[in-house]
Amino acid sequence: MGCRIESLEAGSLPHPSYPNPTIQEAICEIHFPVASDVAWSPAKPTPLLERLRDQYPELETVTEQGLAFAIGPTGPVPQFSSPQLKLKFQHRTAPLAIQIWQNKFTINAVRPYMGWTQLKAELLRVWPLVSEVIAPTSITRLGMRYINRINRLSATESPGHWILENDVVPKAVLTSGPSFLSRLEKRLDRHNRLIVTLAHDTSVAAEPFGSLIFDIDRIREQEIAAADVGSKVEEMHEDIWTIFANAKSPALERLLNR
Secondary structure, three states: OOOEEOOOOOOOOOOEEOOOOOEEEEEEEEEOOEOOOOOOOOOOOHHHHHHHOOOOOEEEEEEEOOEEEEEEOOEEEEEEOOOEEEEEEEOOOOOEEEEEOOOEEEEEEEOOOOOHHHHHHHHHHHHHHHHHHHOEOOEEEEEEEEEEEEEOOOOOOOHHHOEOOEOOEOHHHHOOOOOOEEEEEEEOOOOEEEEEEEEEEOOOOOOOOOEEEEEEEEEEEEEEOHHHHHHHHHHHHHHHHHHHHHHEOHHHHHHHOO
């Protein structure tokens, strides 16, 4: 069974829709400030639940604490951020979740991936509903991230079996043995960044040789009008697709079409 061209909405670009996508998770992220006189807080989720419960009836509250590392005289030093409350709304039937912090919103699509057309449409449907409650004064950052997970077939398999050398994946990592890690962060211009990670993940016991993670993260740090969210995420998705299309090997193409 081969790929098909994904059905389009206005403003979307045509891309193949594969029967066996490797996408583990697709994430769209919106950062925003909130006016000081707005009563919005994740500690008071009822107004959001009222607007979302028709399609997102399951609500979970989670307290998160960020962890980063700084390099000190003796090596990496962990640095913990203040705990933050997060709301997580699970879709009634689709593999979708909405997560909301005090100043951040994400929509997360997991396996089986629904396709970009549907994900974008749901983002543009839900974000205005959330905005009614949180009343952001602006949008200061957009993120689009696609995390691909590919099961390795043997202990000696190199990353180059699945991924081709390109502008963002160096040749050296493609011939690496197990426990490889490559991370490239590229400043595209003053407002745009790209982060591409290729890594060997061994965290899942049911995968005897682990998996290859191909993580493509596009970030736009600029004030963005609400009316422009659709066009900007479309541009960022196109950048991610171009990177993936240029990187996939014949073996990965066969896997996608399996």
